């Protein structure tokens with residue numbers, strides 16, 4: 603009997619222990635959690651791609667890095683476009699963080715990874731600008747397109763997702 607009681611007590615404590623903390627995911631100031639996995643900042647004020655990048659890189663206090671957004675996830679892409687159209691009501695062209703400046707036709711994110719091709723990211727027939735269009739936008743139709751880097755578009759910036767373990771007791 604005593605043995606059973608201590609076993610039950612141990613199991614109960616174990617259950618309480620796992621319930622007592624929760625992982626809290628959040629974003630730094632100025633950034634919104636999109637699709638539960640990305641911290642993004644959408645600014646409809648228009649800038650060239652380079653100026654947009656500099657703007658994004660300035661959106662932090664030095665304890666983490668920020669840059670133009672890297673959108674590799676379909677869920678994030680959908681949630682982002684819903685946020686832009688339905689919440690901000692600012693459907694327009696936005697710069698994001700990829701170019702084919704280094705090698706025409708080879709699109710790379712600022713992180714160095716290859717930009718995924720085709721549906722559901724790129725609009726059909728895009729990219730189509732060859733050497734004239736070397737920067738990546740999410741266009742006003744909600745899909746990727748290439749754009750001339752000195753055009754002035756809105757910008758979408760990204761910060762790392764922050765995680766905290768919060769005690770629930």
Ligand SMILES: [Ca+2]
Pocket residue numbers: 702706707731732733734735736737748
């Ligand atoms: Ca190009």
